[in-house]
Amino acid sequence: MGKTETAETYLRPEIIQKVSRLDLRARFIVQGFLAGLHSSPYQGFSSEFSEHRRYAVGDDIKDLDWNVYARTDRYYIKRFHAETNMRCYLVLDASESMAYTYRQEFTKLDYAICLAASIGYLMVHQQDAVGLVTFDEEPTGFLPAKSKLKHLSDILGMLARAHRHRKTNLPKALHNVAEIIPKRSMVMIFTDLLAEPEAVIESLHHVRYRGHDVIIFQVLDEAEAGFPFSRLTRFVDPETGEHLDVDALAIRDSYLEEMRRFVEHYRRKCYEARIDFVQVDTSMSFDRALLPYLASRKARF
Secondary structure (H helix, E strand, O other): OOHHHHHHHHOOHHHHOOOOOHHHHHHHHHHHHHHHHOOOOOOOHHHHOOOEEEOOOOOOHHHEOHHHHHHHOOOEEEOOHHHHOOEEEEEEEOOHHHHOOOOOOOOHHHHHHHHHHHHHHHHHOOOOEEEEEEEOOOEEEEEEEEOOHHHHHHHHHHHHOOOOOOOOOHHHHHHHHHHHOOOOOEEEEEEOOOOOHHHHHHHHHHHHHOOOEEEEEEEEOHHHHHOOOOOEEEEEOOOOOOEEEEEHHHHHHHHHHHHHHHHHHHHHHHHHOOOEEEEEEOOOOHHHHHHHHHHHHHHOO
16 A cells, blocks of 8 residues: 555544544544645745745845845845745634534544645645634634644644534624634635525625635535435434425435535536635545645645
């Protein structure tokens, strides 16, 4: 079994959920992810976070690195520390909707927490500043962005305590998030997006208007994404308790088509707003969920 296959095997949610502590889950995921990268097109990702960028018109020539020019015959600018590091806020939907799971103990919220923790772990070890916002009907927790290794413990601690399970008001919460995050940052939002799309898109425009780059991780349960039901099934709204009994097999094709349209609508609107959109579900290995983050980070340098 090769490195990539091993990493993919051990980054499955059903394996990660057996690790009890969140800090160990995050380290396990990141180390497995990095091991897998050695056999992927991203194998040079550490060196991609280089200390140089190509010269552009308007740059001060005193910042040219002549040693690099002598080796490459190209003009490169030496970056300053503030230019090479990012400021990021992890924004986690910890509402009742995220507590859903079909057949495994790993809920959407558990998956989102592990994904956010892993990105926080990865960024702090790249000396990026990371903050955290948790929300349900409104923001419920806030940590300012810092790059200290000790700050990672605070991030992981708040994530581990994020299981409050109250109703959500996604548009209202995101409008509040737009107001409380200071300075220009990368904002990574982890949510199922199960709300009226137009109101959510309006709130995301508010976040963008504040000058932030935005990545949406839409986290769905595997059953929401694939609809494995095939008999008379009772579906219960986790927030209201209302239920509906239906012949699942009879509506399966209609459901999947409606879900496809729902997701594509979000994807298109996010693209128009210059927001990165990533869809994951709770059956996906964590390396597949982390690659879009890596691609987005690389694109910004």
